Amino acid sequence: MVLELYLDLISQPSRAVYIFAKKNGIPFELGNVELLKGQHLTKEFFPVNSLQRVPTLKDGDFVLSERCSPSLPPLHTAAHMALALPQGALPHPSAPGPHWGMRAVGDKSPDPGS
Structure with a gap:
C-alpha cells in the first residue's frame, strides 16, 4: 500500500515531510492542497x-496530521513514514541529534545518540 501525502510546499512542515520521503525513497x-486558495477548508x-x-x-484508514491542541503531544508524519523504510535504512544509533525532524514539547530526556 502506498502512503498518501496531502501537503502544500508553501508550508514548512509540508516541505520537511516531502523532502524526508524523497530522500529516503519512500513511495x-x-x-x-493549495493553502492560499483555501483548499484545506473545503468539503x-x-x-x-x-x-x-x-x-x-494517510496510510489506509490511519490518518496522521500535525497536532491539534497544545495539550496533546505533537504528531509528525515523518515518524510514521520511518516505519515504511526498508530494514537497515535507519540512522546509526550513534548519529548525533534528533532524527526524523520530530519535535518534543518540554522533553528534557538525554539524546539517545550521546
Missing part, C-alpha cells in the same frame, strides 16, 4: 482530515 502519492478535503491541516499522511 507516496501526492495530494496537493472535499474534510473526509481526508477533519482537522483541515497539512501535512496529512
